[in-house]
Amino acid sequence: MKTVVIGMLGITLDAMKKRGDRWQQWRPTVDVCRQEDLVVDRFELIFQPRFKTLAGQITRDIESVSPETDVRAQHVELEDPWDFEEVYGALHDFASNYNFKPEREQYLVHITTGTHVAQICQFLLTESRHIPGRLLQTSPPKKKGRPGSYSIIDLDLSKYDRIASRFRLEQRESRDFLKSGIATRNAAFNKLIERIEQVAIASKAPLLLMGPTGAGKSQLARRIFELKTLRKQISGRFVEVNCATIRGDGAMSALFGHKKGAFTGAAGPRDGLLREANGGILFLDEIGELGLEEQAMLLRAVEEGRFLPVGSDREVESDFQLLSGTNRDLHEAVAKGTFRDDLLARINLWTFQLPALRDRTEDMEPNLDYELARWTETQGERVTFSKEARKLFLDFAVSPAAVWAGNFRDFSAALQRMATLAEGGRITVPIAREELERLRASWQRPGTAGGEEILARFLDESVVASLDLFDRVQLAEVLRVCSTAKSLSDAGRTLFAESRKRRTTTNDADRVRKYLARFDLAWSDFQR
Amino acid sequence: MGEGGGQVLRSSLALSAVTGTPFRVESIRARRSRPGLLRQHLTAVRAIAEVCGARMHGDALGSRELTFEPGEVQHGDYHFAVGTAGSTTLVFQTVLPPLLLAAGRSRIVFEGGTHNPMAPPFDFIARTFLPLLQRMGASVTAELKRPGFYPAGGGRFVVDLTGGQPLSGLSLLERGDVEQVGIEARVSQIREHVATREMKALAGALADLPIEADTAVVESAGPGNVAVVTVRTPQLTETFTGFGERGVKAEKVAHRLAGEVRKYLAADAPVGEHLADQLLIPLALGGGGEYRTVEPSLHTRTNIEVIEAFLPDRVKLAERDGFRVEVRA
Numbered sequence: 078m079k080t081v082v083i084g085m086l087g088i089t090l091d092a093m094k095k096r097g098d099r100w101q102q103w104r105p106t107v108d109v110c111r112q113e114d115l116v117v118d119r120f121e122l123i124f125q126p127r128f129k130t131l132a133g134q135i136t137r138d139i140e141s142v143s144p145e146t147d148v149r150a151q152h153v154e155l156e157d158p159w160d161f162e163e164v165y166g167a168l169h170d171f172a173s174n175y176n177f178k179p180e181r182e183q184y185l186v187h188i189t190t191g192t193h194v195a196q197i198c199q200f201l202l203t204e205s206r207h208i209p210g211r212l213l214q215t216s217p218p219k220k221k222g223r224p225g226s227y228s229i230i231d232l233d234l235s236k237y238d239r240i241a242s243r244f245r246l247e248q249r250e251s252r253d254f255l256k257s258g259i260a261t262r263n264a265a266f267n268k269l270i271e272r273i274e275q276v277a278i279a280s281k282a283p284l285l286l287m288g289p290t291g292a293g294k295s296q297l298a299r300r301i302f303e304l305k306t307l308r309k310q311i312s313g314r315f316v317e318v319n320c321a322t323i324r325g326d327g328a329m330s331a332l333f334g335h336k337k338g339a340f341t342g343a344a345g346p347r348d349g350l351l352r353e354a355n356g357g358i359l360f361l362d363e364i365g366e367l368g369l370e371e372q373a374m375l376l377r378a379v380e381e382g383r384f385l386p387v388g389s390d391r392e393v394e395s396d397f398q399l400l401s402g403t404n405r406d407l408h409e410a411v412a413k414g415t416f417r418d419d420l421l422a423r424i425n426l427w428t429f430q431l432p433a434l435r436d437r438t439e440d441m442e443p444n445l446d447y448e449l450a451r452w453t454e455t456q457g458e459r460v461t462f463s464k465e466a467r468k469l470f471l472d473f474a475v476s477p478a479a480v481w482a483g484n485f486r487d488f489s490a491a492l493q494r495m496a497t498l499a500e501g502g503r504i505t506v507p508i509a510r511e512e513l514e515r516l517r518a519s520w521q522r523p524g525t526a527g528g529e530e531i532l533a534r535f536l537d538e539s540v541v542a543s544l545d546l547f548d549r550v551q552l553a554e555v556l557r558v559c560s561t562a563k564s565l566s567d568a569g570r571t572l573f574a575e576s577r578k579r580r581t582t583t584n585d586a587d588r589v590r591k592y593l594a595r596f597d598l599a600w601s602d603f604q605r
Numbered sequence: 606m607g608e609g610g611g612q613v614l615r616s617s618l619a620l621s622a623v624t625g626t627p628f629r630v631e632s633i634r635a636r637r638s639r640p641g642l643l644r645q646h647l648t649a650v651r652a653i654a655e656v657c658g659a660r661m662h663g664d665a666l667g668s669r670e671l672t673f674e675p676g677e678v679q680h681g682d683y684h685f686a687v688g689t690a691g692s693t694t695l696v697f698q699t700v701l702p703p704l705l706l707a708a709g710r711s712r713i714v715f716e717g718g719t720h721n722p723m724a725p726p727f728d729f730i731a732r733t734f735l736p737l738l739q740r741m742g743a744s745v746t747a748e749l750k751r752p753g754f755y756p757a758g759g760g761r762f763v764v765d766l767t768g769g770q771p772l773s774g775l776s777l778l779e780r781g782d783v784e785q786v787g788i789e790a791r792v793s794q795i796r797e798h799v800a801t802r803e804m805k806a807l808a809g810a811l812a813d814l815p816i817e818a819d820t821a822v823v824e825s826a827g828p829g830n831v832a833v834v835t836v837r838t839p840q841l842t843e844t845f846t847g848f849g850e851r852g853v854k855a856e857k858v859a860h861r862l863a864g865e866v867r868k869y870l871a872a873d874a875p876v877g878e879h880l881a882d883q884l885l886i887p888l889a890l891g892g893g894g895e896y897r898t899v900e901p902s903l904h905t906r907t908n909i910e911v912i913e914a915f916l917p918d919r920v921k922l923a924e925r926d927g928f929r930v931e932v933r934a
Binding site: 098100101110111112113114115116138141142143144145221222223224 | 639641643644645647666667686687688689716717753756757758759794826827828851
C-alpha cells in the first residue's frame with residue numbers, strides 16, 4: 078500500500094523567512110516527509126504556477142530528507158485563493174481528474190497549508206469522498222529544527238464522531254426547524270424530515286410534497302424557505318400560490334405576468350408570481366389543478382429559467398426553486414390527460430409523502446404542546462390543560478374514532494377553540510369533552526371533508542347516489558379506515574375496537590370483508 | 606527488544622544474513638509512544654533484504670512483528686537513499702557484514718545523512734572502524750563525496766569492497782602513547798567563524814597534546830557544523846565528534862567534545878564506548894580477538910546477547926583490568 082499525500086503548497090508556512098535557516102523553520106510540507114513513522118511515497122503538491130520557485134525549493138528539500146518521496150507538481154490556476162467558489166472548483170477539478178487507486182494507495186489530504194478556504198474545501202471534498210482519503214494535520218515541533226507532529230483524521234471513524242455529533246446537533250436543530258419546533262416522536266416522520274432537510278440544503282431541484290389536506294405541506298414549504306434563507310442559500314422571496322384559486326383566464330397572467338396592454342384591462346404591466354420568486358422559492362400548492370397551458374409554460378420556466386409573459390415577445394428570466402404540493406395522485410392525472418407527464422417528471426425528482434395526522438399518533442402530544450405555546454405567543458396569554466382534560470383529549474386524539482380528516486388544520490382549530498373557551502387560561506374536562514363532540518360531529522357529517530370524496534373514490538357516482546344517508550355515513554367511515562389500514566385485520570381492529578374488548582374470539586377481518594362485499598368492494602380495492 | 610531496539614534489530618539482520626539463520630522478532634518497541642517499526646528501522650530492513658534476497662513478513666511501518674528469512678548474499682552495485690530520519694552509517698553497518706564475508710565485489714552508494722548525532726558519524730567509520738577491519742584483512746574503503754547534516758541530509762559516500770577475504774583476529778589490549786591528536790571543525794552554510802572558535806577552544810582545552818589542526822568550509826545540502834577529534838595511538842585511531850547546534854555556543858560544543866576526549870584518555874583502555882560496540886560482530890564473524898574497553902554501554906551488552914542468540918558461546922565480557930571483551934572465533 079503506497080502512501081500518497083495531497084497538499085497545497087503553503088506560500089506562507091512553507092516559504093522561507095527572509096532571514097534565517099530554512100531547516101530550523103517548521104515547513105509543514107517538508108515536515109510531512111520527515112516523520113519517523115510515516116513514509117510518503119508520493120506527494121501531490123498543488124500550487125499556482127507563479128510560485129514555482131518556492132515549489133522547486135520545497136521539492137528539492139523533500140527529496141533530500143526523504144528520498145522515498147516522489148514529489149509531483151500539480152498546477153492550479155487561482156485568481157483569488159480566498160474565493161470559495163473558485164478554490165472549491167479548482168480542487169474539485171483536481172479530484173475529478175485524479176486517477177485514484179484506493180485499492181493500492183492510501184491518500185492523506187494535508188490541510189495544514191493553504192488558505193482557510195482551501196482547508197475547508199479539502200475537508201468538504203474528503204468528507205464527500207471526492208477524495209477517497211483521510212485528513213492529515215501537522216503541527217510545529219516543540220524544539221526548533223526537529224520534526225513536528227502529525228495526526229491523521231479519518232472522517233469515517235470514531236474520532237470524527239465527536240465532531241459529527243456536534244454537527245448532528247446542529248442538524249437536529251435545523252430539522253426541528255423544519256418541523257416548526259415540534260419534536261416529533263414518529264420515527265418515519267423524523268426520517269422524512271431528515272431527508273427533506275438533506276435534499277433542501279443540498280439541492281436546488283424541484284421538490285414535490287404530497288399529502289392530505291392539512292398535513293402541513295404549505296407550512297413545510299415555508300420552513301424550507303426559511304431554512305435556506307438562514308443558511309444564506311437563497312436571498313429571494315417565498316411566493317406561495319394555491320393553483321386551485323388561479324384557474325381560468327387570469328392564471329397565465331398571475332403566474333407569468335403580462336405586458337401593459339396585453340389584454341383588455343391590462344392597464345399596467347405585471348411581473349407575475351414566477352418573477353416575484355426570482356432568487357427564492359415558488360410554492361405551487363395543488364399543482365394538479367393547474368391548466369395544461371400553464372403547465373407547458375411552467376415546464377419551460379423550470380427547465381430553462383425563462384418564459385414568455387402574456388402579450389410579450391421577449392422572454393424574461395427567473396431563477397427560483399420550485400416546490401409543489403398536491404393531495405391528488407398526479408400519475409392518475411397524467412393517465413387521464415389532465416397533467417403533463419413531462420412536467421410531472423420534472424417536478425417529482427424528489428417526492429415526499431407527508432403522513433396524515435392519524436398516522437402519527439405519537440406526535441399528538443408534542444403537537445398539543447406546540448399549539449399551546451403558539452397560542453401563548455400570538456395571544457399573549459398562557460393556556461394550560463387540567464391533567465384530566467389533557468388525558469381525555471389525547472386519548473381521543475389517538476383513538477381510531479379520531480379521523481382527523483383535516484389533519485393539522487383540524488387539530489390546530491380544536492386547540493384554538495378550546496383555548497378561546499378556557500376561562501382563566503385553563504382547559505377543563507367539560508371544555509375538552511365539548512370539543513370532542515364538535516370534532517366527531519364535523520367528521521361524521523357526510524359531505525364534509527372526506528365524506529363524499531371518499532365514496533366517490535371507491536364507488537361509481539350512480540351507486541353513491543342510490544345509497545341511503547344511513548349507509549352512506551357508515552360506508553364512508555369504513556372506507557376511510559380501510560384506505561389507511563395496513564391490512565384487512567388492521568381495519569377490523571380499528572372498526573370494532575370497542576366490542577373487541579368484550580369478546581374472547583374475534584374475526585373482525587371477516588366482518589369487514591362481508592360488509593365491503595355488500596357494496597361490491599374487496600380488500601384489493603384499497604391497495605394501490 | 607529492550608534498550609536500543611533499533612540496534613538489536615540491525616545486529617540481528619546482519620547476523621541472520623551472514624549465518625543464513627532466519628529470525629523473528631515480536632513486540633517490537635512495544636512500550637514506546639510510537640510502537641512498532643519506525644522508518645529508520647525499515648530502511649535497514651529493506652536494504653539488507655535486497656543484499657541477501659530475504660523473504661519477509663511484517664516489513665511495514667508500525668509493524669510489531671518481523672520475520673526475516675535470508676537468502677543468498679548478492680554482490681554488485683547498490684544504492685541506498687536514506688531519509689534524514691535514519692542515517693546512512695547505520696544502514697552501512699547492517700549491510701557490511703554479509704557483503705564482507707561472502708565472496709565478491711560490491712560498490713555501495715549511500716545517500717542521506719552522514720553526520721547525525723544519533724548515529725556513528727562518517728568520520729568514525731572512515732578513520733576508526735574501517736582501518737581496524739583493514740588490519741584484519743578486509744578489503745574495504747569508504748569515501749565521503751559530500752557530507753549530509755541533520756536535518757537537511759543530502760550527503761553521499763561510496764563504499765568499495767571485495768568480500769570473502771579471510772579475516773584474522775584482532776587484539777587491542779594496550780593503548781600506548783598518544784602519537785597525534787587531530788582537531789578539525791567543518792561548517793556548511795554557517796559562518797566560518799563558528800569553526801574558528803571551535804578550533805580555538807579545542808586547541809586550548811587539549812593544549813598539552815600533540816595537536817594538528819584543520820578548519821574547513823564544506824559543501825552540503827543544508828547547514829551543519831561538526832568538530833572532530835581523532836586520537837592516534839600505536840594500535841588504533843579513536844574518533845570523537847561534536848555537533849554544533851542552534852543556540853549552543855561554539856565554545857560549548859568544543860568543551861563538551863574535549864571532555865569526551867579527556868575521559869577516554871583518562872580511562873587508559875584503547876577501545877572507546879562506541880568502538881567496543883561496533884567491533885563485536887566483525888570479531889565474532891572473523892578470527893575472534895580481545896580488547897580492553899571502558900565500561901560497556903547498555904547497547905554493547907544487548908549486542909552481546911544478540912550475538913549469543915546467533916553464535917552461542919562466542920563473546921565473553923570480563924571485568925579485569927577495567928573491562929575486557931574476549932571473542933572466540
